[in-house]
Amino acid sequence: VFPPELRFASLKFFYRILQCFSTHCYFDITEIDGVNTNELYNSVQLYLSSHVSVTGTRLSLTRALNSSAFTFGLSNNDTITDTFNGVNVQWEHIVTQRQAQTFSWRPLPDEKRGFTLRIKKNDKTLILNNYLDYIMEKANEIRRKNQDRLLYTNSRGGSLDSRGHPWESVPFKHPSTFDTLAMDPEKKKEIMEDLEDFANGQGFYQKTGRAWKRGYLLYGPPGTGKSSMIAAMANYLGYDIYDLELTEVHNNSELRKLLMKTSSKSIIVIEDIDCSINLTNRNKNKPTSDSRGYYDSGAPEMRGVGGGGGEDGGGNSITLSGLLNFTDGLWSCCGSERIFVFTTxxxxxxxxxxxxxxxxxxxxxxxxxSLPSLKILLKNYLGCDESNLDDSVLKELEEVAEAAMMTPADISEVLIKNRRKKEKAVIELLEILKARAQRNQKNDEQVEEEEHEKRALDNDNPKQESEIMNNCKEREEEEEEKIK
Ligand SMILES: Nc1ncnc2c1ncn2[C@@H]1O[C@H](COP(=O)(O)OP(=O)(O)OP(=O)(O)O)[C@@H](O)[C@H]1O
Ligand SMILES: [Mg+2]
Structure with missing residues (x-):
């Protein structure tokens, strides 16, 4: 009986000789490379998981933290073939016992794991150049799909947790999608295409020298689906959401720290931006009210960003220029593939x-x-297609939908209430829409009447008005003389 060391050495020698005549070459991808975890190993494992789930006979199953899906993996010493651009490759998963540990800074696992990739020597360049990149990309995609999205908040203000993170996270399970979102279908399509172009636009942003980020401003009355739209965006792209509570941020440097701790492929949201930052305060120091003047007054701080700090003191001294730097300036591109959404x-x-x-x-x-949005709500809440509705009802809906000025939130309330009785729901909705449309019309008429009366009153007193104007002028002239 040979001792294991001798057996191992002779096998190694034997393989060396074989390799000289072999048409194949082999690449080992070990789980731990020295003391660092090998990212490629994890990616190969994930990538292969999407294949073995169908063909393998013995699989290992895992479920990652925060994930709602299982992933399959190759069991020990199993092999699997894959095809890339018409080239066949073979993967083998090799698990061996690790020899007794010598001194190490970090305890290593008992088992040594690795994949061996077997390819023909002729295919080497093709595989090494493209296949491995392809695997990394696919693995990231699978990772994103498997992992539930996270919703981060900065409710602790700028203070850090034990791991040095300023954000707290919870699993994000908002069910809103672009299918459930009631809005004009063309506009919806435009937004979805814009998001897709953004997510696939790495090359474009690189080529044009722009930071890989995009900003959306959602505005409109309460209950029209701004927050639902953000959730739909996150679900569509598979991005995490950072819900930035500006009132909890004390100064611009804290804001920068928060930004630096956000990850790529995320949506950074500031809701109700008009309420979060004191807009009137911002005008205090500037002599003129035009935006250029304001922008100039913010300039020192813009410079301060590069040098760190600027005017940041204590208290809640966050400024618009700090916020603009956050979204727009040099700091906005630490990390990439990020979307900023403001709502108001x-x-x-x-x-x-x-x-x-x-x-x-x-x-x-x-x-x-509008009517198209209304149809989406009717379909989602009642399962009512256009074909299920009477032509007369449809026509009436068309007449009053826009004049009623009801938000999707108002309408969904009516539909939820009667969702068991579809016909009753539609009739009740129609009545409410009509009543609202009438009320709005009355209000409009009243306002018009008031304006008419006011205009008539102004016309009756042109003399008084010109007298007032003259008085004002005289007073101004007197004051000017005094100053002189
Ligand atoms: N466009 C929409 N499509 C589908 N549902 C909607 C839409 N708008 C509103 N809703 C419904 O109304 C509720 C409130 O909507 P949402 O919170 O998105 O409104 P919002 O515009 O963010 O309001 P606010 O300005 O008050 O924050 C949602 O839970 C959703 O069910
Ligand atoms: Mg909202």
Whole structure:
């Protein structure tokens, strides 16, 4: 009986000789490379899991933390073949016992695991150049699909947890998708295409020298689906959400720290941006009210970002320029593939600096329920297609839908209440829509009447008005003389 060391050495020698004549070459991908975990090993394992689930006879099963799906893996010393661009390759999963540990900074697992890739020598360049990249990409995709999305919040303010993270996370399970979202189908399609282009646009952003990020401003009345849209975006792209509570952030440097701790493939959300940051305060120091003037007054701080700190003191001193740097400046591109979403009910209250073109790439108006949106809600809540509705009902809905100015939230309430009785739900909805449309019309008429009366009153007193104007002018002239 040979001692194992001698057996191992002779086998090694034998393989060496064989290799000289072999048409194949072999690559070992070990789980631990020295003391570091080998990312490629994990990726190969995940990638192969999408194959063995169908063909293998003996599989290992795993379920990662926070995941709602199982993944399959090759069992010990099993082999599997794969085809890439018409080339056959063979993978073998090799598990051996690790020899007694010598000194190590980190305890290593008892087993040594690795994959061996067997390919023809002729295919070497093709496989090494493209196949491994392809595997990494696929593995990332699977990882994202398997892992539930996370919703992060900065409710602790800027303080860090024991692992040095300022964000707290919970699994994100919002069921809103673009299918359930009631909005104009064309607009919806445009947004979905925009998101897709963004997610697949690494090459484009690199080529054009732009940071790989995109900004969306969602605005519209309450209950029109702004938050639902964010959830739909996250579910569509498989991104995590960072819900940034600006009121909890004390200063601009804290904001920067938070940004640095966000991961790629994520949506960073600031809801109700007009309420989160004190917009009136921002105008305090500037002499003029135009956006250029404001922007100039924010400039020192913009410079401060590079040098770190700027005017950041204590208290809640977060400023618009700090926020713009967060989304737009140098710091916005630490990490990549990130989407910024701001929401507001009052776009007119926002500073023009936030709205100028190029800052938020897309402004999306979430409007009251139109007929196409109404149809989506009827389908989702009642399972009612256009074909299930009478022509007369459809026509009536068309007439009143927009005039009623009801939000999707209002309408879904009516539909949920009567979802067991579809016909009753539609009739009740129609009545409510009609009543609302009538009320709105009355209000409009009243406002018009009031304006008419006011105009008539103004016309009756042109003399008084010109007198007031003259008085004002005289007073101004007097004051000017005094100053002189
Ligand atoms: N466009 C929509 N499509 C489908 N459901 C919607 C839509 N808008 C609103 N809803 C329903 O109304 C509820 C409230 O909507 P959501 O929170 O998205 O509104 P919002 O625009 O964010 O309101 P707010 O401005 O008050 O934050 C959601 O739970 C959803 O069920
Ligand atoms: Mg909301």
């Amino acid at each position: 009910n009052h776009i007119e209250k926002l500073d023009p600096a936030l709205l100028r073109s190029g800052r938020m790439d897309m402004h999306i108006f979430m409007n009251y329920c």
